[in-house]
Amino acid sequence: MSTFEALGLDARLIQATDALGFETPTPIQEKAIPVLLGGQKDFVGLAQTGTGKTAAFSLPLLHLLEVEKRYPQALVVCPTRELCLQIVNEIEQFKKFIPGMHVTAVYGGASIGLQIKDLRKGVQIVVATPGRLIDLIERKAIDLQNIHYVVLDEADEMLNMGFRDDIEFILQNTPNRQSSWLFSATMPDAVRQVSKRYMKEPVEVTVGKKNTANANIDHQYYVTSAPLRFETLKRIIDFNPGMYGIIFTRTKLDAQEIAEKLVRDGYDIDALHGDLTQVQRDKVMGQFRDKSLQLLVATDVAARGIDVNNITHVINYELPDDVEVYTHRTGRTGRAGKNGIALSIVHSRETFKLKQIERVNQIRLNKMDIPTGKDVTRKQFYYFMDRILNADTSHGDYEAFVPMIEEKFADISKEEIVKRFAALEFDRFLRYYENAADLNVRDIKAPRTAGGRDFAPASGGGDRRRFESNGEFTKLFINLGIKDGFYKASFLQFILDMSDLRKEVLGRIDLKEMNSWVEVDKKSASKMIRAIDGKTFKGRKIRMNEANR
Structure with missing residues (x-):
């Protein structure tokens, strides 16, 4: 296996990777960095989110740029504010031992005046979202004439979000670039067209197979009827008490409604959708990152660029209309070599969609029975017992209370204490699931499909x-x-x-x-x-x- 030093990186960058504890490059880093260090070849890198793509382009940029020149030499374009800030944070860590190297983020929802001020201080790398960058270009607040390297990160997501014209405008305004580097999880036609139009014989590197899902993800689905979709969601959440994940919905109304219902039922959850202000969005994301929230309900648009570590589950409340959207959703779990679970709640007539997802992503979707009430309570009890056994008692003076506790419970057996303890914790929960109905739909036959056009729902008339x-x-x-x-x-x-x-x-x-x-x-x-x-x-x-x- 290769090392970062063997890839030919500047010694100061090796020092930074060592300080960060990076011992060996990931597959995309190992394949991309030697090509990008040449600085002259256009490049297309296809790899799932969470495989180390940011380092794959950041380290070569820092190796190639001239510190003494205090103007933008490299431009990284990405779809969202969150991803923009994440990239800047990683670059800051990689450039730790290169004095005079500066990077700044420009994105919507923040003061453009302060961002212009940061640019005027002199930076070599600009990380930007398309809309704010175009605003700066039109204000003549940023000069892209000396940009040598343009990186399009999460290119497929940017194009899915309707940024194609913006990307083309940006590429047209960087006439002196020596090379363009495009990184994407999938390679839809729109990404292919951009690469053909603006790149010259790019080197293409693929880690894994094109348009495939992460191999570390277990893909599961539950079949239910439409009126029981929400109840099925609750059942799944309760059956996975340690879950830390994202629930995807089609619309912002669904996201808000589901979040409100679950909050009323006592779940630590909030919604992320297009009606939130940037301040509200930042607050929700901050709570989710520090795990004050167990779950986040989000629309696809609102979730673009979210990059949170250690997500255990992704739940499709409804299947998306586009196979590639399924790939993006589920790619938020199972990162950095860890395992993840992708769960989909499917109506009986949607089962044909699953075959297309399997075919395009080259995965197997496993049908699961919706847990019964007894299954859920049993799982919750096991989880509760594990929490007790693993409880950390090192940060309090619990010993001082032990004599008082022993005296108070002297006449009660251990079994009775355990029973009462469980009753306090689970009374409402047990009553809710005591006579819970079976939510499974039995003997489902997948409907017939026509001519491969079976994935997107009709937008108007039937045939x-x-x-x-x-x-x-x-x-x-x-x-x-x-x-x-x-x-x-x-x-x-x-x-x-x-x-x-x-x-x-x-x-x-x-x-x-x-x-x-x-x-x-x-x-x-x-x-x-x-x-x-x-x-x-x-x-x-x-x-x-x-x-x-």
């Missing part, structure tokens, strides 16, 4: 050609719409989950602000009305009927 026996539709009215937080894909999923019908029975969906109209195959219309009319959504009674009545 009318499927109705060979009867091509007529009934138009239904429903008093739900955009104001309720729906977009077409989520609305489609909602009505199908509620009615337990397949998307092939649907025709055109007309989603309005206050209400909507849905075309349904005549034979299925009455079933959908029976399943949905009179139910409640967020405390409001749903009304569904034929549109002409």
Whole structure:
């Protein structure tokens, strides 16, 4: 196995890696650093998040840059504030023994005036989010003419977030770069197109297989019905009492609602979504990092760039529409050689999606039974006993209280003390699970799929050609719409989950602000009305009927 010294790095960088306790480079570092030290070749590095990509480009940058020149020579572009600050923090540690080397972060949600002031002090490396960097360029507050090296970190996430035009603008404004380095977990077409357009015969290094999930992650799924999805989530959390993880939802409304319900039930949890201010976001992330929060509920957009160590579980409250999003979500656990668990809660009609995830990511998803109430209480008791056995009593004068305790409990047996102790800890918990229902859906058959286009839900009409026996539709009215937080894909999923019908029975969906109209195959219309009319959504009674009545 190679060493950092054998890779050809500056002695001061070797000193820094030694001080940090880095003994051997990770695979992406071992393959990337020798290429990047040349400084002249464009480079594409494909590796999962948490494999040491930051060091793979930071160490070569620090080796190549000229300390005596106090202007930006290297630019690192990344998707979010959190990742931006993380990269700067790592570079600060690597440059510890290189006096005069400076790095600064520029990102939205902070004072642009202070960031401009930092730039004017003279820095060699700028780490930036796309939007704030473009703002600085347009204000002529940053000069990129002397940028020799451009690094695009988490390129696939930036493109998924809609930053393609921004990235192209930034690359166009660094005309004198000697090389561009692109790092990504996956290689979707959008990333490939950027590399072809702006890079010349790049050296491509892949650690593991392209678009594959981390081998250290155990992928599991639970099949349930739509109304029991939240109860299934609670059951999973309670069955994993030491869990420290992220729950992913489709919408910010779902994230906020799930977090509020779980907080009311006594869980240490909060939500991360687009409606939070930067101050609120920083507060939530600070509590999550110091483990004041056990769980974080987040949307995909809000979670971009989150990099927290030691996450044990990632939970997909619903499967994402895109296979690559699944890869990104689950890649937040199982890092740095540690094992992680990715759990997905799946409706019976979504099981076909799992096969596509398995095929694209080259993994196996293991079907799990939703734990019974007895399973959960047994697991909680074991966890409670382990906590008692491993309790640290070295930081208090507990010995002084022992005689008092022994006197107080002298007439009570050890077994009775243990029983009462457990009752205090578990009374509410045991009552909740005493007669808990079985949440498992039995004998599920995966629905048929069509032509490989089975992963993304329909955004509008169904395929009318499927109705060979009867091509007529009934138009239904429903008093739900955009104001309720729906977009077409989520609305489609909602009505199908509620009615337990397949998307092939649907025709055109007309989603309005206050209400909507849905075309349904005549034979299925009455079933959908029976399943949905009179139910409640967020405390409001749903009304569904034929549109002409």
